[in-house]
Amino acid sequence: MPASPELPAVGPASALGARTGVDLARTADRLRLLALEMIAKAGSGHPGGSFSAAEIVAALFFRVMRHDPKRPEWPARDRFILSKGHAAPILYAALAEAGYIERGELDTLRRVGSRLQGHPSVRDLPYVEASTGSLGQGLSVAAGLALGARMDGADVRVFALLGDGECQEGQVWEAAMFAAHHRLSNLVAIVDRNAFQLDGPTEAIVALEPLAAKWRAFGWDVVEVDGHDAEAVAAALDVPRPDGRRAARPRAVVARTVKGRGVSFMEGQNEFHGRAPTPEELERARAEIVARLGEAGVRRA
Amino acid sequence: MPASPELPAVGPASALGARTGVDLARTADRLRLLALEMIAKAGSGHPGGSFSAAEIVAALFFRVMRHDPKRPEWPARDRFILSKGHAAPILYAALAEAGYIERGELDTLRRVGSRLQGHPSVRDLPYVEASTGSLGQGLSVAAGLALGARMDGADVRVFALLGDGECQEGQVWEAAMFAAHHRLSNLVAIVDRNAFQLDGPTEAIVALEPLAAKWRAFGWDVVEVDGHDAEAVAAALDVPRPDGRRAARPRAVVARTVKGRGVSFMEGQNEFHGRAPTPEELERARAEIVARLGEAGVRRA
């Protein structure tokens, strides 16, 4: 049953191949629109790193991962961990778009009593596997899940999305070493290589290059990809399932991205790392995304 | 003034070149003998990782480093940090052999009130720059020293000795990334690559290979060397002084060693990672080292 571009089917009913019908580029923009509005409404949040990850998240949720919004705790689901937890808005947008939560709930972001915490909370939300926000921790948790899956012979893959600045945390390399040692080929680390961290460009603060060489030296199968080419991202992420041909190594996807991507005046402008748009900025940003999506696309978003 | 092989001059009076007269291989064995007796007397301690590092420590203290036992706080001294602090006995042996502390004080190892703590304590001992024992911390402190030296334009080099198992600690890679970013060419990390950690072989626990590739990918100038060829070790360690030709990168020396080296029944026997020899073992071990040193060498030790 092929999925419609408007509301892609993500459940097990749709064979993975069937989902190639989804327009990931449009989906990514719809996630951006939801994230933008959510942050604007909340008055705070992190647009920059949410937007750079839009295609990655779209590819995961609407193409690569096996999951079923009607059964958030479905044991056979692929797992996703947003290690760069401050990009929560793009995750929440995907959860809403996929049907895990109501669109209206997005308005409660960062409010007292909301399930939509400033950073993802596993106790609060469906299809969230780890509480994050303190950078550096997600890949270890993902490796633990991948290990558990393998112990139980479960046909499950685990995806962790990391910031590039986050890769300065030593724990990331501890996890990398452990995962390679245990040949966790059901584990995928995606680095959102947007070249910025909070205080400025990564290469000016503590340089990460050669980043792919680092992952390789730590025993990972590395793929570099244009992080805004959603189809290419999907291809890089779609590692063989554990029961398929074994890569015998975990995969790292270094996705070259632009921070703030998709809104001209936010692109590469690190002030939008962690601030909400003003009302005027919101309108301009909205207009840009809407122009790309067309009115039909927006109505659904 | 050329140094005598028996008691090498290590102060500034001896030009560096003049110290090529020191027999580093013999010196290393003398340090082993002191460490062995010290541990046996204390009834506990870590012979394995002390012995694997004997040539490295001998090369540093009696060839490479500029230091003066009469002026432990001499500002222009090169700095040494034993990041793998459990190898304290080999450091204490070098401190005694160089004249920082009395030979007799070695008998107080690990006793209440002693300056010779189970792991090195900067507050207690001369020519100790960092308190260590919790693995993973020494390279960061060394990088801080190297940075301070560079800020003040001081012609000082900083050496940090790490265990290979210790390189599983993420903090090591954090420090590696920072030091490379700041091009701390006055910093040298030595990895005692004895292939064992506490619970067994490193490659069986969490594999480190390709270790040299890891350091290279983290921006270091890597030299691999036979860690028991003291002359080769010295050559690898003797990086140009900051005022000389700049390597512009910190150097990592991966020294291939044998844990417990120098005592046949301890070599590669990881039970001696952290236990003292029995009285019989002490005698056998002593005999082996003495046979190599000859009686003359022993009298001085």
Added chain:
Amino acid sequence: MSRPLGPATREAYGQELLALGRERPEIVVLDGDLSKSTMTKHFAEAFPERFFNAGIAEADMVGLAAGLARWGKLPFVSSFAAFLMSKAFDQMRISVAYAGLPVKFVGSHGGISLGEDGVSQMSVEDVALARALPGFAVFVPADAEETRRAVRAAADWPGPAFVRVGRPKAPVVYEGGCPFQPGRALRIREGRDVTLAANGLMLAAALDAADRLASEGVSARVLDLCSVKPLDEDEVVRAARETGAIVVAEEHLLAGGLGSAVAMAVAAEEPVPMAFVGLADTFAESGRPEELMQKYGLTAERIAAEARRLLRRRARA
């Protein structure tokens, strides 16, 4: 809160650090990719060659500071209090405290009043952790003026020190200067019936509580315990003796915080009924600062209510 708002304590830290930087060339500053939030950016702009961004690598940052201190520098190290204390505790323990090196840590966004970012960025255990580091001084200033004094005192303190500063604008407690000194409690309001001891944002709340109580005829003494460690045990014990009841308030978990320090001092010398305002064994959440303070009971009303409860109990006894 009824007091006028002044600058955030983190902003006061940023300014004072800049001033100290001018006076003392040996000061170097490290930050963990948060210089725009911790306000070390002011120092970084003025003294770029004495500022080092360690990136997102708190453990290494603390080790670097230890090395710089051993070299002879006077390092100030900042990040959010949560990451500083929680991610680098062992480095503080061994590389700094056991080594006895004078590294100064200033953790910003302390407490739950940082608001919307939520639990992962909130530090509600930093004081407990810092107190568990032998030789550390621990200061939790209440407003901008006191922060300036505390930061300066930290610089002068012979060993390592931790200072907690906060994100939101802080009610002004000290108008004409603040006589803060390490190891000294400040009795900022006289009173006979009960003592309200607090620090950080809770000090203004304690003053407000004292106002309320005064209107009910209760004379409440207010102690500023910015110096959590060393604690002014004499003044605390005097308060117990002279007022007979103590409420301690802090923007922190009850376990291991200010209240526990005061409770031990009082129990050892002059046991009196006490009440503790702080976070029980719980995480907070995202939200507006004022809403969170309300929801988690970190308010003047709550302090006043606890005081009344202690007084009623005394009346019954």
Added chain:
Amino acid sequence: MSRPLGPATREAYGQELLALGRERPEIVVLDGDLSKSTMTKHFAEAFPERFFNAGIAEADMVGLAAGLARWGKLPFVSSFAAFLMSKAFDQMRISVAYAGLPVKFVGSHGGISLGEDGVSQMSVEDVALARALPGFAVFVPADAEETRRAVRAAADWPGPAFVRVGRPKAPVVYEGGCPFQPGRALRIREGRDVTLAANGLMLAAALDAADRLASEGVSARVLDLCSVKPLDEDEVVRAARETGAIVVAEEHLLAGGLGSAVAMAVAAEEPVPMAFVGLADTFAESGRPEELMQKYGLTAERIAAEARRLLRRRARA
């Protein structure tokens, strides 16, 4: 100490973990390259496929355990208490506690009684840190028998838990089984004049102190507070009310430890004079365990002396 020595509590842990492993297939064990010292080696040998050596990477180890727990396993995680709590606190805070996952931490070589290895391996702040993790249970068993119960209780506890075990052989306190339960103090000796509350190795010391006091005509109650968190506040307050004075003893820093927890409970409900035996703001050193306990005042004599001091003060009042 005058009680006969039994197995080390770490050895009891190793054995009980093995037994639990047989009963519960969902148990997995992680260790940080210390399995021969923490005694997880027994489990590792019996169940190699359920044992993971994380290497010398404590932060990652805690994250791995969180992932395994989220998958549905019941992870036990061990290292020296010092490295476990100090190097992975933030991972426990966010990946485990905030996530509410049932990961069980057993830190060995707690306290200063590990002896010769010295400060870097000694944990004197683990209890303070564990108490500062919302939702964590914290147990400090006194002997092998109680350890078996505490380890089992940790496995059954719905959330995360920390258990501290020690290196040296432990004096036997419980001969015919131990009725340990989380949240329950064990009144192991009745007494009217003063209460001695302790856990870990200090419990045997408290019993010895009670013997001494008995020979002087002083009737000392002894409470086992193995369950530091949840704390049996009722029983502690009852002890305050019925005996009028409490000495708390722990092999830990005074800041944030058992004494502080008891002090707060007592101050809130039934203030009585208290004394605290533990480490003041200091590091210990290398040495033989008994010598260190002596030098740092962690002894029966010291507990008895503090009790006498409290009683003299009461007599004067």
